[in-house]
Amino acid sequence: MYRLFNLMMTDYITSWDLKQFIYCPMITWIRSNYLVEEPSNPNMELGKISIDEKELIAKELNLPQPIRYEVHIVSKKLKAAGIVDIVAGSKRATVVEVKKFYRHQVNHFETQLKFYAYLVNAELTPVHKAILKVGNKVLNYLISGEELRRVEELIRKVREVREKPNPPTVNTPPNKCIKCWYRRYCISHN
Ligand code: SF4
Structure with a gap:
């Protein structure tokens, strides 16, 4: 995890970056510009x-076999990295992301899963399927x-947002801002 954190502070992209960006692009900018x-x-x-x-x-x-767990992928070519919960199969792999607890909203987990599918597809083997397991619920996706x-x-x-010197314009709903840890650094919270 610490290794990923260090990568994150360079120009590597992780699933964490993507999840935060879809929550609010201002978080991406704050992390990159204030290094917090x-x-x-x-x-x-x-x-x-x-x-x-x-x-x-x-x-x-x-x-399908072979099944690999907690697969670390660091793509120098893509400047992206992640730890994939499960990669199964050889020629047409299935990528799995597991979440212990059920959540009603899963769009950020879907983004994470598809990012892992992208990494595995680019670095290991073609991916044709992805599975998100959230609590007892199983969601299937074709890639x-x-x-x-x-x-x-x-x-x-x-x-693009990371590299810009000026903060992005955002219109994030107040219910998200209330829960946001980055609010203390944010110039445009609601
Ligand atoms: S406080 Fe609101 S606008 Fe600011 S970073 Fe957080 S979610 Fe985004």
Whole structure:
């Protein structure tokens, strides 16, 4: 994790960057321009899942062999990095992201999952399927070329905001700002 944090402070992109960008692009700008980072909280620790649990999940999902767990990918070519919960199969892989607790809103997890699919596709093997397991709920996605292009475009936008000297214009709803740790640094919170 610390290694990823260090990468994050360089020009590498991680799933964390993408998730924060879709929450509010101002967070991306603040992190990059002020070099501040929200400290980890107890909820993050509670949500951790062991490799033993991931092995059970792989069996439940009947994933194809070979199955690899917690796959570290650092792409020098793409300047992007991530730790993928499960990569299964060889020629047409399935990528899995596991979340311990059920959430109603999963769009940020979907972004994370598709980013991992993009990384695995670029660095390891072609990906045709992705699975998000949120609590007991299992969501399946087919990974198309169009899907991977959307991830690429999102990465481009994150880099653009990071590199700009001036903050982006955002119109983030107040209910998001209230919960935002970066509010103390933000010039445009609601
Ligand atoms: S306080 Fe609101 S506008 Fe500012 S970074 Fe947080 S979510 Fe974005």
